[in-house]
Amino acid sequence: MATSSTHGAPPDSAGSFSSMLERIGICAALAIVLFQTLYPLIWVLFGSLKTKSELINNVWGPPTSPVLDNYIQAWQMAEMGTRIVNSVTVTVLSLAILILVVTPCSYALARLRFPGRNIVTGLVVGSMLVPPQVLAIPLFMVARDLGIINSTVGISFIYAASIMPLSIFIMRSFFMSLPFDLEDAARVDGAGRVAILVRIMLPLARPGMALIIIFGFIEVWNDFFLAFLLLRQPEVQTIPLGLVNFFQQYDSMWNLYFAALMITTLPVILLFVLMQRQFIAGLTAGAVKA
Amino acid sequence: MAVSATLTSKSPATPRVSLARRLGRSDGFVAAMMMLPAGILFALFFLWPFISGFWLSFHRWDGFSDPRFIGFGNYWRLMKDGVFLLALKNSFIFVVVSILAKNVLGLALALLLNRVTYLRGFIRASVFVPVTISFVAAGLLWAWIYNPVFGLLNAGLDFVGLASWKRSWLGDANVALYAVIVVDVWKWLGFHAVIYLAGLQTIPSELYEAARIDGANARRRFWHITLPLMVPVIFINTILSLSGAFVRNFDIVHVLTQGGPNHATEVVITAMVKAAFTNSQMGYAAAMGYALFVLVGALCAALVYLLGRTRFKV
Numbered sequence: 001m002a003t004s005s006t007h008g009a010p011p012d013s014a015g016s017f018s019s020m021l022e023r024i025g026i027c028a029a030l031a032i033v034l035f036q037t038l039y040p041l042i043w044v045l046f047g048s049l050k051t052k053s054e055l056i057n058n059v060w061g062p063p064t065s066p067v068l069d070n071y072i073q074a075w076q077m078a079e080m081g082t083r084i085v086n087s088v089t090v091t092v093l094s095l096a097i098l099i100l101v102v103t104p105c106s107y108a109l110a111r112l113r114f115p116g117r118n119i120v121t122g123l124v125v126g127s128m129l130v131p132p133q134v135l136a137i138p139l140f141m142v143a144r145d146l147g148i149i150n151s152t153v154g155i156s157f158i159y160a161a162s163i164m165p166l167s168i169f170i171m172r173s174f175f176m177s178l179p180f181d182l183e184d185a186a187r188v189d190g191a192g193r194v195a196i197l198v199r200i201m202l203p204l205a206r207p208g209m210a211l212i213i214i215f216g217f218i219e220v221w222n223d224f225f226l227a228f229l230l231l232r233q234p235e236v237q238t239i240p241l242g243l244v245n246f247f248q249q250y251d252s253m254w255n256l257y258f259a260a261l262m263i264t265t266l267p268v269i270l271l272f273v274l275m276q277r278q279f280i281a282g283l284t285a286g287a288v289k290a
Numbered sequence: 291m292a293v294s295a296t297l298t299s300k301s302p303a304t305p306r307v308s309l310a311r312r313l314g315r316s317d318g319f320v321a322a323m324m325m326l327p328a329g330i331l332f333a334l335f336f337l338w339p340f341i342s343g344f345w346l347s348f349h350r351w352d353g354f355s356d357p358r359f360i361g362f363g364n365y366w367r368l369m370k371d372g373v374f375l376l377a378l379k380n381s382f383i384f385v386v387v388s389i390l391a392k393n394v395l396g397l398a399l400a401l402l403l404n405r406v407t408y409l410r411g412f413i414r415a416s417v418f419v420p421v422t423i424s425f426v427a428a429g430l431l432w433a434w435i436y437n438p439v440f441g442l443l444n445a446g447l448d449f450v451g452l453a454s455w456k457r458s459w460l461g462d463a464n465v466a467l468y469a470v471i472v473v474d475v476w477k478w479l480g481f482h483a484v485i486y487l488a489g490l491q492t493i494p495s496e497l498y499e500a501a502r503i504d505g506a507n508a509r510r511r512f513w514h515i516t517l518p519l520m521v522p523v524i525f526i527n528t529i530l531s532l533s534g535a536f537v538r539n540f541d542i543v544h545v546l547t548q549g550g551p552n553h554a555t556e557v558v559i560t561a562m563v564k565a566a567f568t569n570s571q572m573g574y575a576a577a578m579g580y581a582l583f584v585l586v587g588a589l590c591a592a593l594v595y596l597l598g599r600t601r602f603k604v
Contacts, residue, residue: 104324114321133537134579138343161335222424224541240426
């Protein structure tokens with residue numbers, strides 16, 4: 001067990017034998033950690049560039065001569081084009097609905113005085129604690145009654161609704177942290193509530209919006225469960241569903257399968273690397289605020 | 291400002307302003323309009339399913355013909371259904387093992403990351419990568435690691451001379467559930483570690499220095515400073531992993547084993563989906579959902595109560 005010291009603290013006694021041993025221990029532990037997270041992904045990357053026979057003969061290492069053709073074949077066989085279009089449509093639409101619905105509501109809860117405000121806030125927190133999965137069956141029935149099974153627009157509304165409580169909670173605390181002075185000044189100048197929200201509060205609340213967008217993106221883009229329940233026809237299905245179908249249909253074409261996995265995972269990993277800070281903040285937002 | 295607005299709207303000295311104008315000015319009306327869209331979504335996709343599903347759970351229904359009211363029939367049946375009880379047991383094993391692993395390993399990893407002074411950004415990002423990829427991708431990736439013929443794990447065991455440990459990891463009923471849990475822990479470890487890391491960085495370094503001067507060794511510093519001060523963070527991490535582990539494991543089980551072999555990895559959510567869509571027992575499936583909801587709710591409440599009490603003692 002490594003001891004804890006705050007970051008940047010100098011090592012206790014540099015050069016002594018025990019501190020050197022400790023350093024070696026830390027390095028070794030770190031190597032194991034990095035190996036177990038990164039090597040499986042690198043392994044898939046290697047596998048996606050091998051021929052099927054090389055995959056069996058050369059399990060561990062990099063490909064001897066990369067076969068890019070795997071990617072083209074996987075793209076065609078998994079109907080990746082349609083899947084990506086569907087996933088992008090559903091994600092963009094859900095996030096647009098989410099922002100349109102969450103911003104005014106959380107602003108009202110944070111800044112306006114009205115009877116029943118605490119009750120509404122209580123409802124938001126309460127529904128945060130009910131996981132949408134336990135409602136799966138009734139949700140399916142409701143979607144059927146509304147005629148939105150196999151509808152990318154319909155499922156977008158359901159996604160927006162399922163991440164709405166947490167998003168309202170995050171945005172509300174964001175609005176509450178903004179100074180009142182600006183709002184007062186605008187009020188004196190004759191601006192109405194809506195004008196204040198759109199012109200003054202929204203630009204200030206941009207970091208909070210980035211947070212809920214990233215959180216929502218991960219939830220919706222990666223979701224399999226709701227899509228599995230509600231998108232039953234191949235032409236409306238999203239990437240995760242396509243991956244599972246491809247896996248179950250062609251379960252002997254490992255190299256193509258790895259290529260499909262790479263095509264769908266790499267964009268998310270790249271996006272994550274570019275926006276690491278916001279990603280981590282977005283995913284841990286609920287915890288930090290609690 | 292909000293205060294003065296309510297004051298003016300309530301004060302009796304504005305008789306000449308028309309009702310419509312007063313409504314337009316008062317926060318109540320604006321607030322209602324602002325919350326209306328969220329209210330509609332909430333009513334349609336939360337309240338309606340929540341209530342209609344509860345009603346449905348007292349019926350026998352195949353999804354097409356007329357539902358038949360059977361009172362608590364579905365709930366009585368749950369208590370005698372071997373597959374459901376097995377799924378419940380598996381869910382509990384899943385929850386206990388994954389919470390323990392995520393918290394112990396997550397804290398250990400955070401302590402490790404806190405000691406590292408070089409490449410901090412890169413290392414933190416690498417640890418977090420599995421959190422961002424989908425359960426489907428993680429599951430399919432591990433399906434190949436576990437593959438009995440070409441999988442990385444068996445090849446690795448061969449390599450280090452433990453060939454006798456080789457097995458069909460997802461096909462062997464004794465280990466399949468734990469193999470699935472490993473994937474869940476692998477995916478979420480970075481998430482919990484980052485939360486622990488944020489917690490560790492709030493502990494003032496003076497405490498460690500003082501303890502060091504008093505002659506406390508590393509282990510004592512961990513037990514008497516780090517751990518007590520981390521109780522709130524442990525609490526958050528446990529709650530997060532508790533609700534997640536119960537209900538968010540459909541994807542991973544479906545991808546890796548579909549509940550097999552012979553229900554060895556069946557969890558409540560997969561059993562529920564099978565009841566609804568394979569066996570067309572909508573009412574029964576809904577009852578499973580509510581039974582799970584009540585169980586998770588009670589467990590969370592108990593945990594909040596217990597941890598709340600220990601927190602006062604520290």
